[in-house]
Amino acid sequence: MKPTINISKIDRCSGLSNKEFYNTYVKNSLPVVISDIAEWTTSEKFTTEYFKANYSHLTRTIDGKTYSLSEIIDLCESSTPENKAPYPNIYDLHKDFPEYLEDIPLINYGKSNRLSSWMLPNSIANQTNQRQLFFGGKGCSFPTLHIDYHWVHTQLTQIIGEKDFILYPPSQTPYLYPDKINHNLSQVNIINPDSDKFPLFKNAEPLKITLKPGDTMFIPSGWWHTTYIHNFNLTYAIDHVNSFNWNRFMDENYLVAQKHHPNLAWLVKVYKVIMGKIFNINEKLIQLN
Numbered sequence: 001m002k003p004t005i006n007i008s009k010i011d012r013c014s015g016l017s018n019k020e021f022y023n024t025y026v027k028n029s030l031p032v033v034i035s036d037i038a039e040w041t042t043s044e045k046f047t048t049e050y051f052k053a054n055y056s057h058l059t060r061t062i063d064g065k066t067y068s069l070s071e072i073i074d075l076c077e078s079s080t081p082e083n084k085a086p087y088p089n090i091y092d093l094h095k096d097f098p099e100y101l102e103d104i105p106l107i108n109y110g111k112s113n114r115l116s117s118w119m120l121p122n123s124i125a126n127q128t129n130q131r132q133l134f135f136g137g138k139g140c141s142f143p144t145l146h147i148d149y150h151w152v153h154t155q156l157t158q159i160i161g162e163k164d165f166i167l168y169p170p171s172q173t174p175y176l177y178p179d180k181i182n183h184n185l186s187q188v189n190i191i192n193p194d195s196d197k198f199p200l201f202k203n204a205e206p207l208k209i210t211l212k213p214g215d216t217m218f219i220p221s222g223w224w225h226t227t228y229i230h231n232f233n234l235t236y237a238i239d240h241v242n243s244f245n246w247n248r249f250m251d252e253n254y255l256v257a258q259k260h261h262p263n264l265a266w267l268v269k270v271y272k273v274i275m276g277k278i279f280n281i282n283e284k285l286i287q288l289n
Contacts, residue, residue, distance in 0.1 A: 007030065007169075007207070008207075009209075010207050012032075012033045012209070013033070014034065014036040016034060021034070026110055026218075026242075026244065027244075029220040029244065030220065031217065031220060032217070032218050034215070034216045034217075035214060037107070038157045038214050038215070038216050039214075041157060041158075041159045041236075043103065046159050051069060051070075051073060052069070052070045055096070055097070057069075058096055062087075065086070069135075072135055075137065076089070076140075079232075080138055080139055082139070084139045087141075087142075088134055088142060089135040089136065090134055091133045091134075091135070092132055094130070097133065101131070104236060107216075109218060110153075110244055111243075113242065115152075119275060119278070124250075124253050127150055127252075127256060128149055128152055128239045130238060131238045132236070132238075133237075134233070134234070134236075134237060135233065136161075136232075137231075137232055138229060138230060139229065140229045140233075142227045144186065145168075145176065145185075145190050145225070145226045146224065147184040147221075147222055147225075148184070148219070148239065149252075150248075151184070151248040152221060153242070153244075154240070155238045156219065157215070157237075158211040158213050158214065158216075158233075159213060159235060160233060161213070161230065161234065162210055162212050162213075162229075162231060162233075163211050163230065164211075164227060164228040164230070165209055165217065165219075166190065166206045166225065166228070167206065167209075167223055167224065170222040172203075172205065175201055175203045176204060186224060188201050190226065220245075221244065221245035222245070242283070243279065243283060246272070247272065247276070250269075250276070
């Protein structure tokens, strides 16, 4: 049975044990900000100077124009609401910064992250962008209110700057008008909503919180969210799959397989059931402190 979500604010905590975090937030599908688990963000390797000196060769193409990482950083540092930097600027740790993988400790929200398990085929695990760095500038915002792809959980750690998060629980989905094709995207522009086209949106009640450097936020599977950036920004994100979102994650993968490999899609359903049971048994043996 899914928990009933009825909260008026997002908790900001420190000193949580793994057991308290799991029982209070993961099991109840509640977002939370934790302020004391990301000391690694103060490393010199996460400064603009270090990125420019060591990774200026990296490029990104945004809206048809290609930029070096140094150019992206400069544009983000000079960004204003009237003259915004290109966004989003997303870099994959595995491909772009593989040496950083050991610098950022992993957190398991459901006793394990099934995306990193050898038992999950790459053809499924790679459907999500598992570990990323986001660069942004003042005035930038994520373009669409959305649920993360394949209904993963998301961990976000703020490294540089401050970023507002606006969230809506899954129970408010009827007010957010999911797109008929991409059902994890809302059709509503929440900054300037069309009340005639989306009359129920007036019933939606957002939860807002600002992430500051060193803050780590847990966004549970199925929560709608978007962002607004106040200044030069660097954020780390990682996706999670565990027992709480396994079925929905695999159902989304089934739809992808049905579209591209219809004759083999049934294997995804079989894998979901069998491996779901195996993962569950393994995780029951894990004790949290």
